[in-house]
Amino acid sequence: MLRRSTTILLLSTAAIAAMPVPAFAARSAATARVRFDIPAGDLAAALNAVARQSGIRIAFPYDRAAGRRVAGLKGEMAAADAVRRLVAGTDLKLVVADADHILLAAEPSQQAPSVETAASDAGEEIFVTGYRLSTRRALASKRKSDQVIDAVSQDEVSQLPDVNIVEAARRIPGLSVISERDSTRGHDNYQYVTIRGLDSRYNLVTVDGAQVASADASYRGAQLAMLPATLVSEIQAIKTVTAQYDPHALGGQINLVSKSAFDTGPFVTAQALGGWTSQGGKVVPDKRANLRASATAATTFGSAHQFGVVLSGEYQRLQASALASLPGDTGGAGWTYYTAAGAQTANIAASTGRAVPVRVQDYAFDVQRERYSVNGKLEFRPGDRFEASLFGGYYRERSDEDRYEALALPAAGYTPGASADTGKLNSGNYQLGLVAQPETRKTWFVNGSARYAIADRLKLRVGASDSDATYNQNRWMYKWNTGMVITATSAGTSNQPAYGYGYRVVGGEPIITLNDAAAAANPANYGPRYWRNIVADITNTVRTLRGDLGWNFDPEDRGLGLNLGVNHTLTRVENTLDYREWFAKDAASAALIGTLDRYAQPMVLTPIMAPGINFYLIDAVKAQGVLVDHPDWFRQSTARVADSNNAYFKLRESIAAGYGQIRWRADRFNLQAGLRYDDTAVDVTTRVNGTSRTLQRHRDYGYALPSAVATFDATAAIKLRAGVSETIGRPDYGQYGATTTYSVNAVTNPDGSPASLLTITQGNAALRPRRAWNYDLSAEWYLGRGGLVSAALFRKDITDEIFTKTISYTNYAFEGTTYQSATVSQPVNASSARVQGIEVQLVQDKLDFLPGPLRDLGVSLNASWLDGHFDFVMSNGSNRRIGALFNQPDHIYNASLFYSRGPANVRFAWNRIGAAPVSVDSGAAWRDIWQDARDQIDLQGSYYVTPWLQATAQVQNLTKAPFRARLGEQRELLQTRYPVGRTLWFGLVFKPGVAK
Secondary structure (H helix, E strand, C coil), rough: CCHHHHHHHHHHHHHHHCCCCCCCCCCCCCCEEEEEEECCHHHHHHEEEEHHHHCCEEEHHHHHHHHCCCCCCCEEHHHHHHHHHCCCCCCCCEEEEECEEEEEEEEEHHCCCCCCCCCCCCCCCCCHHHHHHHHHHHHHHHCCCCEEEEEHHHHHHHCCCCCCCHCCCCCCCCEEECCCCCCCCCCCCCCEEEECCCHHHEEEEEECCECCCCCCCCCCCHHHHHHHHHHHEEEEEEEECCCCCCCEEEEEEEHHHHHHHHHCCCCCEEEEEEECCCCCCCCCCCCEEEEEEEEEEEEEECCCCEEEEEEEEEEEEEEEEEEEECCCCCCCCCEEEEEECCECCCCHCCCCCCCCCCCCCEEEEEEEEEEEEEEEEEEECCCCCCEEEEEEEEEEEEEEEEEEEEEEEECCCECCCCCEEEEEEEEEEEEEEEEEEEEEEEEEEEEEEEEEEEEEEEEEEEEEEEEEEEEEEEEEEEEEEEEEEEEECCEECHHHHHHCCCEEECEEEEEEEEEEHHHCCCHHHHHHEEEEEEEEEEEEEEEEEEEEEEECCCCCEEEEEEEEEEEEEEEEEEEEEEEEEEEEECCCHHHCCCHHHHCEEEEECEEECCCCEECCCCCCCHHHHHHHHHHHEEEEEEHHHHHHHHHHHHHHHEEEEEEEEEEECCCCCCEEEEEEEEEEEEEEEEEEEECCCCCEEEEEEEEEEEEEEEEECCCCEEEEEEEEEEEEEHHHHHHHHEEEEEEEEECCCCCCCEEEEEEECCCCCCCCCCEEEEEEEEEEEEECCCEEEEEEEEEEEEEEEEEEEEEEEEEEEEEEEHHHHHEEEEEEEEEEEEEEEEEEEEEEECCCCCHHHHHHHHEEEEEEEEEEEEEECCCCCEEEEEEECCCCEEEEEEEEEEEEEEEEEEEEEEEECCCCCEEEECHHHHCCCEECEEEEEEEEEEEEEEECCCEEEEEECCCCCCCCEEEEEEEEEEEEECCCCCCCEEEEEEECCCCC
16 A cells, blocks of 8 residues: 555656656666766755666655755765765655655655655545646745745646736736737737836846847837747746846846756656637637647756756647727727817816717727747756756747728717717718738747856856847728718818717717718728738847856855856847828729728628627728739829838947846845946937938946845744845837927917927937836745745835926027927936835645645635826926826736645636726826726646546636726726637646656
């Protein structure tokens, strides 16, 4: 009975330690002598190394070994003796040592629940799942770190339907996630991570400490949604950034720790899942099936297993569709107020007090995303003094999205209704359109690093990385419109009484009834308006060199330690746009092109906000074909050349940094202080006022940035931390690179005389980065048995916040001419901000104080409360305080309940992200747009059919929670509603042994 339970324990505990059985190894006895060469380091890694080099299976409680530092081990000895030396002085002891395996357990009085009692009175089979492993690994990383960090391991990611890094990161305390930023695209998935209320543009994404490029014209935040979960062994949120880190981290940094064959041991795992979403097929009926497949393999090789290699790949095909509502546009233009005289106004006090919908848009989205990724890592550890690794990855995302639009656009002429939520717009026009907007993102990433021990306490570390990202969008836009008026020189629209509408506002959402619904439902009443093609290309490269020399600075070193380092990062960004537009050449050509009835697809929808008419879906192939086959029916606009030139910029940013750190470490106390000097040079090339004429801009700035962090082990279970640091948030690329556009308009002086007003809009190369002082306190109580209770307080005081400001001048000289008056709009350092909060966490991977089967329950809870504000400069020059930072929720909640008994595992996960501002209006506060709070519930269940085959079922977004945004004095008016379906997944996970 003991032998049977022990064998099962060995298999399960090995799985927990992410150390699958090295089946290829020779089955030598534990007493046979083997030549070992194991470097100093983590005890868990050292035990894995003994297993590799001897061919013996070793099972041990991971949470008792991870984070313990041990000395190196060299020489010829029996595997059992090697293990005894490594665990000497710990609470681990040898329980079994035979020809096949070695079993370690904690001393009985302190035994952790990651190892069950070897003898079972009931003789039941013991299965230990990845849930408890994931909890313990994340806690081990947190406990042994000198910084304030939180983490989630890949094992936990694999246990939930989180299809990318972003979705997995929302489980970490203090992290929230947001959807697509482009309001013209679908919002069905999460794209970016916010750390402690600071938007992702303020936080770097790194892989093993090296920065990942992101192809975005104006935004520094990396496209984390592209990166697969199979890339990492752990997702770390680093919340106190010390001198060795790049200081562009107002919130912190997301660091993805890649897998290592020396940590995991040889293994192979693969999974394949298929599924569908409840929103699938709503627009295009045959697009329903989803697919996820991935595989990872690792092994060591060489005469002494000094080489390690990890390979992984992933493929995803995700379908989604939605009938969405957007009463307005990006700036809240869908609502207005009217004065008693019938004029539109943004000033509620001067109006009748009735919010009127004046841009009622229904959308139908159909999206297919395909993501491919390949990762590889080669490592070399010939001994204790030297190690090197080379990591490479390629990530590709293709999103084929069709966005169908139905838009009611009224003219002037408003009649109030009998109640405050009703009224009538007397005339207008109705539009039906299609935007076919495929986009492709590609990212290459290579990172090499090496460590060499010059002497026992003197270590040199060097590294280099190269990341290249590209983005391409080829957007085709087709529009048919009522009331088209086409001549040989222009193509316009006329507003007609038939297409005005009456409305009622229900729950902040407009429902309209067109004056002549039959006319609006007739596709023959829609004439051709425009064909547009917008091709956007962005390239971004980030190249980094880094090195540091540390004396007595490793985690296991005690006493005084010093570390000196240098870093250089070179970033290049280029943004180009090719914008072309065509209209019908004349009225006769418009008749040849034809009305909408020639281009409508068979499937017809009903608009949510205009239920009385037909929502025709334009056939892109037919629309494109008429332009290709009959170019003589069209004329091309020349005005779009200026749009293309205005979008162009090229940027080069060079950052050179040096830093020094000093540390004192004792058994229970660690104090570290550092100073980093960061020097940045920026060169930008833009074009002037829609022409090909270029303008050069240059900017230099440098900052000395101090930091300090301290940890204190108050008891064996309680750890206290404190930190202070200064960090920066560099301006977005587009804030440097916005082109200079200007216009001259005739105005009247106060005395009635004529004058000329020069209006300039431009970027600002003189921008300083945002700066923040960061303060952290935390207390952690490690309960043993995979448990933690923790609380963290933080505060960030931010200066030099950046906002676009309009400044008025008199007698302004510009390009050789002096203008009586001028206004210049550009981003400036004109504000301050603050965010503070508390994070609490409770983790217990096994509630073994409960009776019977309930003792196999585990729980993970965390909550974050954030309080922030920033001062915003209004268009009239006044300041207005906003009660939260952009994309900063006031609360974040996570709750996971998991149960594992025998071969069955079940997990429930709830995530809630509070309301957060997404845009602020410079003219009217009621036009500020806030994302609504959102709850998402996910479920997972699995069953081990065999020890190497697991069947799994997952439910993502059980309650079909949508994305919503609102505006208004009380956020009572709908800005966006994007439904998100419930997605079901079914599949198999393979964890076979590796053949000899």
